[in-house]
Amino acid sequence: MRDFPCSRLILLAVLVAFAASAGDREPQIRNVTFPWRPDRLARLVYVAGEVATVLHFEKDVDLARTKMEGWEGRFEPLAVAGKVVVLVPLYDLTPEDRLPLVVTLVDGTQVPFTVTADKATVDHQVNLFWDPETMKYLRADLDNALKREQGYREENERYAREENSPDHALAALLATGSAQQTLFRRWRTYVFKDTEYLDSEAVATVYSGKGKVAVVVRIENHGTRAWNLDEARLTSADGFWLPETKKLNCAVRMTPRSIAPGATGAVAVVADRSAFVSESGLETLALQLIRDDGIVQVFVKLDPSLARE
Template identity: 50%
Template sequence: MRKLLPGGCVLLILLATSVAAAGEREAVVRNIYLSDHPNNTASEVYVTGRVATVLHFEKACDSQGTRLLGWEGRFEQPVVGGMSVLLVPLQNLEPEDRLPLLVKLTDGTEVPFIVTAREGAGDQQVNVFTDREASLAVHAALSDALARERALREENARYRKEETSPDHALASLLVSGSTKQTPFIENQKWVLRDDGVEMVVRVYSGKAKAAVVFHITNRNSEQQWRLMEARLSSTTTGEARPFALRMDRDSIAPGASGRFAVVADRSAFKSDGGFTDLALEFFRDDGLRQGYVLLDHRLARE
């Protein structure tokens, strides 16, 4: 006789108020919205040796009140003119190099930054918006969202074409409703309603594998529902863990329903000295974290 895990081994929390930036990509042109940051939090600006980086603001900059600490010997003298600040590093910085930059606007506003480096391309232009509700900021945010959506669609299409592992085959069976053709046993089920979405969540235990299936009904009368990203990570270290994902459609129309399934192998639960529980998060296309599932390592039974 098969035994299922007790209910306390799995926890799901639906969060409709937590917004996270999901998988930000390298870019040479980037927008920063200061209203998204806590007060007095310095945004990071990434530079590359001998490549100019321009910070562009909505208002004119005060050349007397703008200063980059420690620039001597590392940067050409910063240039402040009009609504822009120009930075040209003489050589590459290391990620541990963090130079404070304070930009003062002519209306007295002071905006702090940290000038540093990261792997890959640095910023060539950073558009800084102090008010996310301003018309230019709204237009920039829309352009950012469309670019992210386009990139994610291309990435998802590539994954669906390229990924053909046994776990992806199992996820395909689950998302098609053919659960009986898999080795999984249903462990938990929730019915949740929140923010225009009705969701049925099923968590499965399997032989050396665990799985979660989300059945989503879009109750929004106007907008499509789209999955932007799913993440699986260790609850102890935050390290990303591999998993298989399958969806039965790219988007869910108003009033319609769709499914996506996630399968994780037992190896994903392994950690130094034993096993760790995993956190499964997923985000819809506007960046909102729609759900969070805590997966007990005992789901992937031996």
């Protein structure tokens, strides 16, 4: 059993934060329709460093009564032109950053927002509608419904593929503590203890299998917020910190899906031997478990010999 050095965890957290730069995020144009008055609910706006985010309204904006708290030193001054407000962060925010923004229209309507960040996307433009009697509102509402339907269809297709996947079945057994029902052999265990940056403890057990390798991570959440998995990132060990490093296929199962404060859960990852094959031959892989706040909870290197012939 090995303890993972605190200094390595800090380094990995920095590297992952670097990897989550705006260049890795998918720019999106969103239509936001309000089911009631626009002043009743603060909507999220996702921004990224040095990337302009445009908020487009149905009516002209009053610059003098449009304010964002805490923008000094973090954003360019708000730019307002007609029906448009432009936000330009000087650097990346984190998902934990929450800056209140209130946009006031010339008719006195106030529209509240919460400016934050998302690791996967950034808002290029947000179009806002709240009059359900207009054609623009109806068109935006229909477009949102079609996008949701497409997302549900893709999710159902993914679930159908996973149901027929032996690797996902193995991962499900491992996540529920049924390793004895598989042919995997325990190889090595690593302990990742609480640190200044981590409020949870993880024990990662690496298993060797016939043509496969598995990692089972038991997580104790000692923090005050739920522990959620953002990504199980499997890549080549060479350059694993680089955003352009190719992500490799693996099966992932977590139980429960979210680990409450004081609770314990497990994440199981199974990879086929084919993941170790590169143009230059077999290569060592790196597995990172990344929390939803961007912190790397677990980092393990996997030798190709673990996937036995």
